[in-house]
Amino acid sequence: MSQHQLIVTILGTDKSGILSEIAAAVSEAQCNILDSRQAIYGRDFSLTMILEGTQPAITKAECMLPPVCQRLDLLSMMKRTSHHAKQNLEHLFHVEFSGEDTAGLIKSVTGFFAERNATISAFRQKTFKQEDAEKESMKCKFVVNMAASEDFDALVADLMLLFDKLNVTGKVIDKLIKDPNENVTSW
Numbered sequence: 001m002s003q004h005q006l007i008v009t010i011l012g013t014d015k016s017g018i019l020s021e022i023a024a025a026v027s028e029a030q031c032n033i034l035d036s037r038q039a040i041y042g043r044d045f046s047l048t049m050i051l052e053g054t055q056p057a058i059t060k061a062e063c064m065l066p067p068v069c070q071r072l073d074l075l076s077m078m079k080r081t082s083h084h085a086k087q088n089l090e091h092l093f094h095v096e097f098s099g100e101d102t103a104g105l106i107k108s109v110t111g112f113f114a115e116r117n118a119t120i121s122a123f124r125q126k127t128f129k130q131e132d133a134e135k136e137s138m139k140c141k142f143v144v145n146m147a148a149s150e151d152f153d154a155l156v157a158d159l160m161l162l163f164d165k166l167n168v169t170g171k172v173i174d175k176l177i178k179d180p181n182e183n184v185t186s187w
Helices: 018-028 055-071 105-115 152-166
Strands: 004-013 032-041 044-053 074-081 091-100 119-129 136-146 168-174
Touching: 004 055, 018 032, 018 044, 018 055, 044 055, 055 074, 091 105, 091 152, 105 119, 105 136, 105 152, 152 168
Parallel strands: none
Antiparallel strands: 004 044, 004 074, 032 044, 091 136, 091 168, 119 136
């Protein structure tokens, strides 16, 4: 019997026992969780899962999860999908940049990676006011992946030119080369 897949996104106030109840409903529907991501934002959380099961199991999950979410005061969205595979992490690297928080800055950098078929798999931005500055500053971190066949050095050189043009400072940390400060935690 062929397997079907369902993307489920759940948002709401973080409370004890939520994951347990959602996992129980998924199990009762006879689906497997292929992959999931969870994030906590203050008192709220976000959970995205990809479920896999037979056609009847996916249909059962689609019927069972909304009432569970409603009872727990959570928002839920679902979409059927197919051919989910674990992310290919051929060449993983981190990009960090900071400078004045200007309109279009993030769009320019994300567009740079989109044009080169590089995937941004995580993204974090922080804005803050420097004591001696009039305008807001920002710091941004991306986790990026690209095909091993692509020219990494050329990408880095082009990215540094873009950073200069955007008047930000930045760096690229190649995860294929171990960073001696890898276990050092920053903001």
